[in-house]
Amino acid sequence: MDNIYSLYKCRVLRVYDLTDDVKLFLFRFENPDIAESWTFIPGQFVQLDIPGLGEVPISICSSPMRKGFFELCIKKIGRVTDKIHELKPGDFVGVRGPYGNGFPITEFEDNDLLLIAAGIGMAPLRSVFMYALDNRWKFGNITVINSAKFGKTLLFKKELEAMRDMAEAENIRIIQTVTRDPDWPGRVGRAQEHIKYANTKPEDAYVCVCGPPQIYNDVFQTLIKNSYDPRRIYVTLERRMKCGVGKCGHCIAGSSTFLKYICVDGPVFGYYDIISTPGLI
Amino acid sequence: MRYVKITNEKIYDFLERLKNYGKLYAPVKISDKFYDRKEIEDVREIAFEYIRTLMPAKKYFVSPTEKMFEIDIEKGEYKETLENIEPFVIFGMHACEIVGLRILDGVYLDKYPDIYYKRKRDAGIIVGLSCLPDEYCFCNLTRTDFVDVGFDLFLHELPDGYLVRVGSPNGHKIVDENTDLFEEVDKNDIDAFRAFEEKRQEMFKWEGSFDNMRYILELTMEDEVWDEEVEKCFGCGNCTNTCPTCRCYDVQDIPDIDGKKAKRIRFWDSCQFRGHGLVAGGHNFRGTKRDRFLNRYICKNAYFYGLGTSYCVGCGNCTYFCPANIDYLKNLMKIRSMTEVKNG
Ligand SMILES: Cc1cc2nc3c(=O)[nH]c(=O)nc-3n(C[C@H](O)[C@H](O)[C@H](O)COP(=O)(O)OP(=O)(O)OC[C@H]3O[C@@H](n4cnc5c(N)ncnc54)[C@H](O)[C@@H]3O)c2cc1C
Ligand code: SF4
Ligand code: SF4
Ligand code: FES
Numbered sequence: 001m002d003n004i005y006s007l008y009k010c011r012v013l014r015v016y017d018l019t020d021d022v023k024l025f026l027f028r029f030e031n032p033d034i035a036e037s038w039t040f041i042p043g044q045f046v047q048l049d050i051p052g053l054g055e056v057p058i059s060i061c062s063s064p065m066r067k068g069f070f071e072l073c074i075k076k077i078g079r080v081t082d083k084i085h086e087l088k089p090g091d092f093v094g095v096r097g098p099y100g101n102g103f104p105i106t107e108f109e110d111n112d113l114l115l116i117a118a119g120i121g122m123a124p125l126r127s128v129f130m131y132a133l134d135n136r137w138k139f140g141n142i143t144v145i146n147s148a149k150f151g152k153t154l155l156f157k158k159e160l161e162a163m164r165d166m167a168e169a170e171n172i173r174i175i176q177t178v179t180r181d182p183d184w185p186g187r188v189g190r191a192q193e194h195i196k197y198a199n200t201k202p203e204d205a206y207v208c209v210c211g212p213p214q215i216y217n218d219v220f221q222t223l224i225k226n227s228y229d230p231r232r233i234y235v236t237l238e239r240r241m242k243c244g245v246g247k248c249g250h251c252i253a254g255s256s257t258f259l260k261y262i263c264v265d266g267p268v269f270g271y272y273d274i275i276s277t278p279g280l281i
Numbered sequence: 282m283r284y285v286k287i288t289n290e291k292i293y294d295f296l297e298r299l300k301n302y303g304k305l306y307a308p309v310k311i312s313d314k315f316y317d318r319k320e321i322e323d324v325r326e327i328a329f330e331y332i333r334t335l336m337p338a339k340k341y342f343v344s345p346t347e348k349m350f351e352i353d354i355e356k357g358e359y360k361e362t363l364e365n366i367e368p369f370v371i372f373g374m375h376a377c378e379i380v381g382l383r384i385l386d387g388v389y390l391d392k393y394p395d396i397y398y399k400r401k402r403d404a405g406i407i408v409g410l411s412c413l414p415d416e417y418c419f420c421n422l423t424r425t426d427f428v429d430v431g432f433d434l435f436l437h438e439l440p441d442g443y444l445v446r447v448g449s450p451n452g453h454k455i456v457d458e459n460t461d462l463f464e465e466v467d468k469n470d471i472d473a474f475r476a477f478e479e480k481r482q483e484m485f486k487w488e489g490s491f492d493n494m495r496y497i498l499e500l501t502m503e504d505e506v507w508d509e510e511v512e513k514c515f516g517c518g519n520c521t522n523t524c525p526t527c528r529c530y531d532v533q534d535i536p537d538i539d540g541k542k543a544k545r546i547r548f549w550d551s552c553q554f555r556g557h558g559l560v561a562g563g564h565n566f567r568g569t570k571r572d573r574f575l576n577r578y579i580c581k582n583a584y585f586y587g588l589g590t591s592y593c594v595g596c597g598n599c600t601y602f603c604p605a606n607i608d609y610l611k612n613l614m615k616i617r618s619m620t621e622v623k624n625g
Contacts, residue, residue: 003361004393005349052354052534052543078561092357240560242532245393249529249550250557252580253566255502256495259583264393278502279579 004245007049007094008034012087013069019153021076022120023085024061027095028069035068041102042127043208043236043268047244048072048084049094056080057241057263060098061123063130073123073155099244100267103128103208103234112140112200114228116191116219118147118211122155124236124267125210136170140205143173143198147191147211151184173199191215192222202227209235213281220271233271237262237281254280285456285463286470288442295462296324296372302406302455303368306341308334318371327372332415333598337525338371338378339385342401343549349397350545352534359545363396366404373410376428377420377594381525382407383431384594387587388528406451409435411477414484417597419610421482422491425594439473487614491591494613495582501616502575510612511574513605518551520577520599520609526592529557552576578613 014026029035040060047055062071076085087093105128113132115125125144132139148154160174167174175194177187187194191211198205207228209219216235224230239251239262251262258277260266274280287295299305305321308331316331318338350359374382389398409432420426428435433452436443444466447453456463501507521527531550536543550557553574558567567573581593600609 001394001396001399003396006361007359009357051352051357051359052536052540054532054534054545081561094357094359238560239566240558242530245395246391247388247393247395247528248531248547249552250531252552252576254579254583255499256579256582257499257584259580278499 005096005243007047007096008038010093010095012089012091012093014089015087018073018155022073022153022155023076024071024073025084025087026062026069026071027093029095030092038068038098040064040070040098042105042131043102043124044098044100045124045244045267046070046072046095046097046099047241048074048080049096050080050083051094053080053083055094055096055242055244056084057099057244059124059127059236059267061126061130063127063134065131065134073120073126075120097244099263101265103236103268105131108132108206109135109138110140111232112205113142114195114198114200114205114207115142115144116147116195116207116209116211117145117155118191118215119149119153120155121210121212121236122146123210125208126156128208133170133172141171141173141199141201143175143200145175145177145191145194145198147177147179147194149179150181151178151186152181154178171199173197190218192219195219195222195226195228203229205229205232207233209233213237216274216281220275230271234268235271235274235281236267237269238267239263254278283447283453283456284466285445285447286439286442286466287436287445287463290442291462292443293324295459296321296327298459298462299370299372299406299408299455302451303370303404305370305372306338307372311335318373321372329373329410331373332375332412332418333596333601335523335602337381337523337596337598338374339381339525339528341369341371341405342382342385342398343389343528343530344397346546346548347397348544348546349532352543352545353541354536354543355541361396362544363400366400368404368406370406370408372408374407374432375410375412375596377418377423377425377596378525379407379409379428379431380425380588380590381594381596383588384526384585384590384592385528386431387585406455407432407434409446409448411435411437411481413481414486415597416486417601417610418485418595419487419597420595421485422487422489423593423595424491424590426481426485437474438477439470444470444474487610491595494617495584495591497617498578498582498613502579504616506615507571507575507612510607511571513607514553514570514574515605516553516555516570516573517604518553519602519604520607521551521553522549523598523602524581525594525596525598526581527551552580578609582613 009030010027016024049055242248246261246264254260307327317335348362389395433449435446529550530547534543
């Protein structure tokens, strides 16, 4: 029997500073069989391990279309992530996964796609976005709303900016907005204030939201006011995690009628799950 | 199901023979008030009358601490550490605890089967034993007072011995290899078995159904009835440690002195501890004592799909062992306004 906690050896190929405290890492699997067979759904995460320090759950932020490689975007915030930020190309880490349900991406097909991110929330949504770009013909109009407090903390700011021309030609709208940066030349205000500028047809769109839980209620209200279908709104949630496979109990959330392991039953939940379950957000 | 009988004269022979199938663990009396399970040398030590032990039998399957990997930090290599597991026999598990073990099976042997648990589960033989409830037991309400799968043999007390239900191939094997110990069940035994079950049902303090509890709990979480109880709680985690279905664990890497190697260990954790829901940056998903206190009630009353019961098996351990005298069942009864005390 396999040990579900065993780690695949992965090599760091590239490290790129996204902001002062967030880096983007490109990894590849050492074992060719794993590289060939490993795949994931946008919205899923991996357990990334630093030997001797421990594991952290991190959303995969690249497209599953590129076999054997994946990207993680990681904020330096504690013991393990500090060490991760010291990694250099050529270094090795352990990875297991992918875990979690991911977004119901096949259900999204043939529809418009509205992605709303705040802060580090752009990480899992970038995976959805990249997947949609790789399968452009399967989706309708697409809007990405990327928000942060300051221009310098906007994740993937340059990447999204650089896509603008291509985006225009492809019926993709990219909206980058900040809330507290007087020097920012672009759009200002919270993510939900820009929903009205999306190119997505509300009755025809799936919506993915990821950010700090405090924003969810406001975003929901704005979406519903703008006629988006509540049945098609998805969010991803975060909890402390130790195992990623429904064993350690740390990520358990919800209430007695709807008790969920965020690592296995989530991290993606639908709007109606959220509003009917105290304690989920 | 196959039924056989063993008489009181042969029961100690039987227990002695169980040792042929592995290390024998059974309940013994350790003080005026307490029983615990331990490895048995002298089978006459075994306490048949016990109701609960200090530690539930889960400790044999989910070790309080367990080494998972040896890590070579410099090379970035991990070696799984699978300890040598000898066959063992747990004698005397009650119905609630066996259901509890099946709940653990549902968690540990789901689509991500846990090898450390699986190996112990495969090595363990379970011999159940009937019981009569004390005032802390409420397995009748949780519908876990009788168990039909999850044991190898189950012994039901008769006036002159035990009616034995044979619940697995291993159970059949034990019976077949020791035919001199067993006899056929006759009409008197069946009557006695029925009478025992009837008497047992009479002894439960409460009656009614718990099935709507999870809804009532959800609807009353903000109520002030909880305030006083939350205040009383020390957050010590005795309740989760002694619960047959609580299984939270934490993981840590312990480096060797020279920092070149480390051991990855996991150990029991409790949702009653502050760190359980704490994430990087300081946010705590179970930040208040009330959050933590209610988390246990929420989690235990949630629906376990695998069995169609709640995660609570009604054993009463959490109340019995709580140093703050917090009565889990009474608290639930309070919000449920359930007053049908039969034998109060
Ligand atoms: C499904 C999921 C996806 C995530 N995706 C990303 C991502 O794409 N990029 C990113 O930068 N961060 C992500 N996080 C958060 C990230 O896991 C934490 O920031 C990280 O665990 C902090 O670890 P640390 O050791 O540096 O911090 P410490 O505070 O030292 O934490 C110690 C340990 O506690 C646990 N822990 C602490 N905080 C968290 C947390 N927020 N979530 C889960 N476990 C935690 C971890 O096991 C960690 O090793 C994600 C979290 C979850 C649950
Ligand atoms: S045993 Fe009692 S005091 Fe200790 S955490 Fe549980 S409820 Fe609180
Ligand atoms: S919650 Fe209490 S009564 Fe229920 S199974 Fe756990 S220890 Fe027993
Ligand atoms: S992270 Fe361990 S149960 Fe979800």
